[in-house]
Amino acid sequence: MIVKLKQTALLALMVIVAVACNNAGEETAVTPLPPTPTSQPEPTAVTDTQTNRDFIVIATDAPNPPFTEFDEFGNIVGFNESIMSSIAAEGSFEYEFVVTPYQGVLESLANHTSQEFNAVMPPVPIPDTPPEGIAYTDPYLEVGQDMLVLADENEIQSVNDLQPGVKVGVVHNSYGEVTALKELALAEEDVQTFETTTQAVQALVDQNVRVVVLDSYSGEHFAETYPEQLKLVGGTGQAAWISGRSFGMAVAADNTQLLDRLNEAIARMKDENVIERMTVMLIAEEGDAPLDPGEPRTGTPASEVIIGMVGQLTDMDPAMPPDLISWEMKMNTMSGLYRYTADNQLQPLLAAGPPQVSEDKLEYTIALKQGLQFPDGREFTSADVVWSVNRARFGRGGYLMNNFLKDSD
Numbered sequence: 001m002i003v004k005l006k007q008t009a010l011l012a013l014m015v016i017v018a019v020a021c022n023n024a025g026e027e028t029a030v031t032p033l034p035p036t037p038t039s040q041p042e043p044t045a046v047t048d049t050q051t052n053r054d055f056i057v058i059a060t061d062a063p064n065p066p067f068t069e070f071d072e073f074g075n076i077v078g079f080n081e082s083i084m085s086s087i088a089a090e091g092s093f094e095y096e097f098v099v100t101p102y103q104g105v106l107e108s109l110a111n112h113t114s115q116e117f118n119a120v121m122p123p124v125p126i127p128d129t130p131p132e133g134i135a136y137t138d139p140y141l142e143v144g145q146d147m148l149v150l151a152d153e154n155e156i157q158s159v160n161d162l163q164p165g166v167k168v169g170v171v172h173n174s175y176g177e178v179t180a181l182k183e184l185a186l187a188e189e190d191v192q193t194f195e196t197t198t199q200a201v202q203a204l205v206d207q208n209v210r211v212v213v214l215d216s217y218s219g220e221h222f223a224e225t226y227p228e229q230l231k232l233v234g235g236t237g238q239a240a241w242i243s244g245r246s247f248g249m250a251v252a253a254d255n256t257q258l259l260d261r262l263n264e265a266i267a268r269m270k271d272e273n274v275i276e277r278m279t280v281m282l283i284a285e286e287g288d289a290p291l292d293p294g295e296p297r298t299g300t301p302a303s304e305v306i307i308g309m310v311g312q313l314t315d316m317d318p319a320m321p322p323d324l325i326s327w328e329m330k331m332n333t334m335s336g337l338y339r340y341t342a343d344n345q346l347q348p349l350l351a352a353g354p355p356q357v358s359e360d361k362l363e364y365t366i367a368l369k370q371g372l373q374f375p376d377g378r379e380f381t382s383a384d385v386v387w388s389v390n391r392a393r394f395g396r397g398g399y400l401m402n403n404f405l406k407d408s409d
Contacts, residue, residue: 054092054093054094055093055094055095055096056088056093056094056095056118056119056258057095057096057097057098057116057117057118057119058084058095058096058097058098058117058118058119058120058121058249059097059098059099059100059105059109059116059117059119059120059121060076060080060097060098060099060100060120060121060123061099061100061101061102061122061123062076062097062099064123065078066078066079066282067079067080067121067123068080068081068123076097076099079141079278079282080097080121081097082278083140083141083275083278084097084121086269086274086275086278087140087262087265087266087269088265090264090265090266090268090269090274091261091262091264091265093261098116098117100116100117100120102122102123102124105117105120105122106120106122106131106134106250107131109133109134109250109251109252110131110132110133110134110252110253111133112252118251118255118258119249119250119251119258119262120249120250120251121249121250122247122250125245125246125247126139126245126246126247126248130250130253133252133253133254134250134251134252134253135250135251135252135253135255135256135259136248136249136250136251137248137249137250137251137259137262137263137266138248138263138266138267139246139247139248139266140247140248140249140266140269140275141246141247141275141279142244142245142246142247143175143215143216143217143244143245143246143247143282144215144216144238144240144241144242144243144244144245145175145176145179145213145214145215145216145241145242145243145244146213146214146215146216146219146220146232146233146234146240146241146242147159147211147212147213147219147232147233147234147240147242148201148204148211148212148213148214148219148222148223148230148231148232148233149204149210149211149212149230149231149232149233150204150205150207150229150230150231150297151227151228151229151230151231151296151297151298152297152298153210153231153233156210156211156233157233157234158233158234159184159242162184162186162211164187164190165190166190166210166211167190167192167208167209167210167211168180168186168190168191168192168209168210168211168212168213169191169192169193169194169200169201169203169204169208169209169211169212169213170191170192170193170194170200170212170213170214171193171194171195171196171197171200171214172193172194172195174214174215175215175243175245176212176213176214176215177191177193177213179213179242179243180213183242183243184213184242192208192209197214197215197218198290198291200212200214201214201222201230201291202291202292204230205229205230205291205292205293205294206294211233213242215282216238216240216241217279217280217282218282219232219240220232220236222291223236226291226293228293228296228297228298229293229294229295229296229297230293249262336349336350336388337349337350337351337366337385338351348369350368350369350372350380350385351366351367351368351369352366352367352368352369352370353367366385368380368381368382368385
């Protein structure tokens with residue numbers, strides 16, 4: 001029985017082997033598993049925080065007065081700080097300065113090799129051609145170079161009159177010196193340098209030099225403060241400039257968002273005359289040795305008359321309550337120039353407007369109306385007003401007037 005089972009098992013094994021041999025050349029079909037779907041990565045938008053943020057770091061070189069100086073705590077002060085404070089207020093952002101030597105700072109800004117600052121306030125003017133990779137804002141400051149001369153100077157009317165031998169005063173290491181030596185090509189022996197602007201102007205008053213070349217803001221200050229001693233060649237404003245320079249902030253050329261933001265703030269400052277009011281910081285201080293302007297060098301123009309008035313004899317101040325003497329003077333000198341209306345308002349008659357009163361309240365400058373004539377057709381001028389005052393002064397005017405003016409000159 002056992003033998004028979006072994007034979008049956010052997011026979012079954014042989015059948016399986018035979019079937020396997022017949023299928024040796026075929027592969028069993030296998031259904032592949034479908035791939036698991038994967039999501040494709042999408043690019044993520046990255047906001048450029050360097051150009052769209054409310055905090056800006058500005059590189060500047062210091063000290064470089066009057067643009068940048070250090071206070072006792074090591075903070076940056078000066079014109080750049082004041083300008084930047086106003087720009088930040090207009091642009092609604094905050095800022096801080098980082099002191100960096102000017103050499104190489106623009107290259108670092110253009111190449112994005114430094115992350116320490118976003119903009120630069122250079123100590124030099126905007127060049128005609130900006131360095132590669134650099135863009136400048138609209139100017140926040142424009143400064144010219146003026147020629148300051150004595151008020152009675154008639155020969156020097158332009159730079160063409162600066163002939164060899166004409167002595168020109170400048171401040172050492174200033175744009176005035178650069179203008180005189182390089183732009184005007186004056187001989188070194190004709191250019192005299194001084195440590196301060198006031199020293200240069202004093203040399204002009206003392207006639208040690210014939211002309212002073214200086215920044216327009218300082219030139220206008222001296223000409224307006226001492227009009228009887230000094231004047232600008234060519235008039236006032238940019239018409240008097242013999243050269244000009246503009247100052248702006250430098251940013252990376254591809255940082256257009258910051259550039260636009262700064263330009264918008266600067267434009268608003270100009271519209272509100274903020275910059276014009278701040279330029280007083282650029283005017284040279286007279287310091288411990290103020291200017292001695294000397295005696296007036298010109299007379300009063302024909303269209304104006306200057307009348308000195310006093311109130312109390314003890315303090316010479318016409319702002320004090322008027323006494324009989326000052327009232328007598330007003331009646332004798334200003335009758336016809338002004339009158340009081342029924343409601344006690346001062347009204348100009350022969351005068352063109354209210355008098356301009358000096359800071360010390362001792363001088364009243366009155367401009368006359370134009371086109372006025374006497375019955376005989378003769379033009380009415382300030383000389384006629386002066387004649388009227390002298391008539392009261394030396395003639396038989398009121399006794400108070402004569403008593404007060406008898407010893408005057």
